[in-house]
Amino acid sequence: MQPADHLQNMSPSYIREILKAATAENVISLAGGLPAAEHFPMALLQQPLQQISQSPELFQYGATAGYQPLLDFCAEHYQLETGNSGLITTGSQQGLDLIARAFLNPGDGVAMEAPCYLGALQVFELAKAELFTVEQSDSGPDLVALEQLFAKGNIKIFYAVPDFHNPTGRVWPLAARQAVAKLCQRYKVGLIEDAPYRELRYHGDALPMVSSFCPEQAWILRSFSKIALPGIRLAFISGPQNWIDPLIKIKQASDLHSPIPLQALLLGLLKSSEFNNHLLKLREQYAERYQALSGALDKYLGDKISFQQVEGGMFLWLELNQKNDQPINTMKLAERALENNVAVVPGEVFYPVGQLSRPALRLNFSHASPQQLEIAIQRLVKAFDRQ
Amino acid sequence: MQPADHLQNMSPSYIREILKAATAENVISLAGGLPAAEHFPMALLQQPLQQISQSPELFQYGATAGYQPLLDFCAEHYQLETGNSGLITTGSQQGLDLIARAFLNPGDGVAMEAPCYLGALQVFELAKAELFTVEQSDSGPDLVALEQLFAKGNIKIFYAVPDFHNPTGRVWPLAARQAVAKLCQRYKVGLIEDAPYRELRYHGDALPMVSSFCPEQAWILRSFSKIALPGIRLAFISGPQNWIDPLIKIKQASDLHSPIPLQALLLGLLKSSEFNNHLLKLREQYAERYQALSGALDKYLGDKISFQQVEGGMFLWLELNQKNDQPINTMKLAERALENNVAVVPGEVFYPVGQLSRPALRLNFSHASPQQLEIAIQRLVKAFDRQ
Numbered sequence: 001m002q003p004a005d006h007l008q009n010m011s012p013s014y015i016r017e018i019l020k021a022a023t024a025e026n027v028i029s030l031a032g033g034l035p036a037a038e039h040f041p042m043a044l045l046q047q048p049l050q051q052i053s054q055s056p057e058l059f060q061y062g063a064t065a066g067y068q069p070l071l072d073f074c075a076e077h078y079q080l081e082t083g084n085s086g087l088i089t090t091g092s093q094q095g096l097d098l099i100a101r102a103f104l105n106p107g108d109g110v111a112m113e114a115p116c117y118l119g120a121l122q123v124f125e126l127a128k129a130e131l132f133t134v135e136q137s138d139s140g141p142d143l144v145a146l147e148q149l150f151a152k153g154n155i156k157i158f159y160a161v162p163d164f165h166n167p168t169g170r171v172w173p174l175a176a177r178q179a180v181a182k183l184c185q186r187y188k189v190g191l192i193e194d195a196p197y198r199e200l201r202y203h204g205d206a207l208p209m210v211s212s213f214c215p216e217q218a219w220i221l222r223s224f225s226k227i228a229l230p231g232i233r234l235a236f237i238s239g240p241q242n243w244i245d246p247l248i249k250i251k252q253a254s255d256l257h258s259p260i261p262l263q264a265l266l267l268g269l270l271k272s273s274e275f276n277n278h279l280l281k282l283r284e285q286y287a288e289r290y291q292a293l294s295g296a297l298d299k300y301l302g303d304k305i306s307f308q309q310v311e312g313g314m315f316l317w318l319e320l321n322q323k324n325d326q327p328i329n330t331m332k333l334a335e336r337a338l339e340n341n342v343a344v345v346p347g348e349v350f351y352p353v354g355q356l357s358r359p360a361l362r363l364n365f366s367h368a369s370p371q372q373l374e375i376a377i378q379r380l381v382k383a384f385d386r387q
Numbered sequence: 388m389q390p391a392d393h394l395q396n397m398s399p400s401y402i403r404e405i406l407k408a409a410t411a412e413n414v415i416s417l418a419g420g421l422p423a424a425e426h427f428p429m430a431l432l433q434q435p436l437q438q439i440s441q442s443p444e445l446f447q448y449g450a451t452a453g454y455q456p457l458l459d460f461c462a463e464h465y466q467l468e469t470g471n472s473g474l475i476t477t478g479s480q481q482g483l484d485l486i487a488r489a490f491l492n493p494g495d496g497v498a499m500e501a502p503c504y505l506g507a508l509q510v511f512e513l514a515k516a517e518l519f520t521v522e523q524s525d526s527g528p529d530l531v532a533l534e535q536l537f538a539k540g541n542i543k544i545f546y547a548v549p550d551f552h553n554p555t556g557r558v559w560p561l562a563a564r565q566a567v568a569k570l571c572q573r574y575k576v577g578l579i580e581d582a583p584y585r586e587l588r589y590h591g592d593a594l595p596m597v598s599s600f601c602p603e604q605a606w607i608l609r610s611f612s613k614i615a616l617p618g619i620r621l622a623f624i625s626g627p628q629n630w631i632d633p634l635i636k637i638k639q640a641s642d643l644h645s646p647i648p649l650q651a652l653l654l655g656l657l658k659s660s661e662f663n664n665h666l667l668k669l670r671e672q673y674a675e676r677y678q679a680l681s682g683a684l685d686k687y688l689g690d691k692i693s694f695q696q697v698e699g700g701m702f703l704w705l706e707l708n709q710k711n712d713q714p715i716n717t718m719k720l721a722e723r724a725l726e727n728n729v730a731v732v733p734g735e736v737f738y739p740v741g742q743l744s745r746p747a748l749r750l751n752f753s754h755a756s757p758q759q760l761e762i763a764i765q766r767l768v769k770a771f772d773r774q
Contacts, residue, residue: 059618101391103390246390254480
């Protein structure tokens with residue numbers, strides 16, 4: 001039986017292959033976007049788990065939008081704007097997929113930054129959207145290019161990760177946030193503000209969310225994978241009520257609802273008086289890992305690479321300096337790194353197929369320990385040397 | 388922002404409305420397909436929950452196909468054919484949705500019985516499939532009509548619930564099983580054998596699955612909602628490996644994977660030495676409820692209705708006898724029943740929009756207690772009397 005045509009559009013899942021290889025025992029992986037399991041808040045789970053074990057009603061079918069006490073908590077905690085509502089999804093990935101399924105017709109235009117989160121690329125390709133990218137710099141997305149795109153009239157959605165972007169780690173400055181909100185309002189483009197790393201800031205002050213300047217024109221995706229636990233697969237998506245209701249309709253047909261016992265578990269965790277301390281400690285631990293990684297990069301690869309310091313998130317974007325205009329094959333480089341037992345992701349997989357990219361590698365620093373990170377870079381040096 | 392065009396195709400979710408109304412405190416609901424929460428195997432959950440609470444690795448990201456020990460258990464327990472494989476989904480509903488997304492192009496033909504499970508209707512409508520129905524009787528689906536449909540050449544998938552059909556409760560006899568398998572093979576139609584109620588047999592002997600006669604031509608959907616716990620949202624879907632791999636690709640883009648802690652919990656439950664006893668007891672309890680319902684129907688409504696006895700499942704299909712060829716409005720009847728504090732589902736919602744149906748009601752007997760079921764029918768009588 002032939003798979004559907006749109007399955008042919010999907011980007012090859014190179015990252016799935018590399019993640020599989022990266023699980024070999026002697027490989028240090030800087031490839032995935034995995035949190036550190038040794039820092040999961042297991043102690044804070046004990047009491048909520050105990051409660052769940054005595055609550056058969058949590059194991060019954062539930063409402064599609066989510067477990068009401070968790071929805072209420074999120075609405076208050078995130079101070080939802082009047083007229084906005086939310087639902088619980090199986091990770092932000094499902095939130096994205098629901099938006100694409102509920103709002104995109106084949107051929108509708110979607111704008112995104114390049115490079116871009118791979119899971120978003122896949123979702124929009126599956127929806128047969130037409131993808132347009134704008135470049136990104138330290139001042140945020142290229143606003144001139146973005147307005148030109150919007151002005152053409154076919155862009156329905158702009159997908160953005162303004163805080164600690166995946167894969168570049170960049171944060172949009174305030175001016176870019178205000179300008180993008182204005183553009184979305186002027187051209188009636190729906191903004192998806194994907195904010196999985198927003199609460200992982202290690203230095204400096206948080207900036208207002210882009211959607212706070214255009215709440216009537218945006219969805220916000222908040223993941224609990226990075227601050228709580230990824231294996232429970234829970235996220236909260238909010239936006240104008242008539243932008244949320246169609247998502248609930250699609251979710252009902254796609255899986256009825258996300259598991260209630262885990263929604264109750266998450267609520268117990270978020271309400272725990274110790275949760276804030278967990279978050280403070282987590283930020284310290286990840287900051288330490290980032291220091292270990294950036295220190296090792298300076299020490300061992302200083303002349304071959306350049307990178308912008310990041311203030312949070314999980315990723316560092318390593319730009320490779322070409323010598324004598326000789327092109328660098330980052331796919332080959334990642335393969336050689338894997339032969340040396342360190343897994344990294346070549347930058348080009350974060351671009352739509354066929355699009356030109358500057359040579360770069362994405363390095364994750366949340367999963368490996370500080371000691372492993374230093375060893376990983378020593379191994380990476382060998383891959384560079386064999387180039 | 389306008390929702391996508393295919394959202395307009397979706398059947399109005401009458402059932403969602405009635406289920407909402409049915410949760411009012413003084414209403415006895417025979418409307419949903421809810422298991423009895425008071426018979427959930429809570430005691431058997433305690434040890435697995437304890438183990439999970441000590442296993443941070445279960446809260447990490449996992450593989451898209453599922454938690455490997457659970458996949459291994461299912462492969463052995465359900466004796467997967469050589470060349471077949473499986474994956475864990477967020478309920479059978481997601482399994483269905485994944486098949487539709489991975490294999491259907493807009494306009495592809497899907498055959499199903501009428502009446503039919505509403506969640507399947509929604510999934511195929513969302514995929515913009517062209518729906519064709521065949522009638523069902525005690526001898527199974529109308530084989531002549533089915534072959535005529537298949538012979539036209541546009542049918543890619545046949546969706547079927549051969550054991551304790553939702554909504555009719557019917558079981559296909561052996562001859563129909565063999566004949567449908569042959570037709571699927573001859574015309575290269577993919578069979579979806581949806582089997583959520585198969586293990587809820589209260590009398591008589593189980594028949595071989597339809598897919599056992601055409602394993603190279605079928606997906607099997609096995610839900611854990613009815614035999615274990617619906618709130619954990621887990622199911623196992625199996626089929627030829629190249630019919631499963633595309634589902635994994637779509638699932639990766641749609642939610643990465645189903646939650647690992649609950650997959651470990653389910654495995655602990657299924658492996659418990661007491662699980663089989665739980666299942667035996669559950670069948671007795673549901674059989675008792677069915678007796679209460681069918682007894683009350685005979686007693687209070689004998690001349691106004693007719694129904695086939697069922698040997699398992701959760702539903703009874705009540706056909707209404709028209710008097711003097713006066714048409715019966717089942718929607719109105721269900722509304723009046725709700726005014727009398729009993730919720731039932733009018734039969735016509737189980738047909739594609741606009742399709743003719745004979746007057747009937749679907750009654751669930753797994754959720755309400757035997758005492759409640761008798762009271763519910765007394766209330767239903769009043770709705771009939773006001774007709």
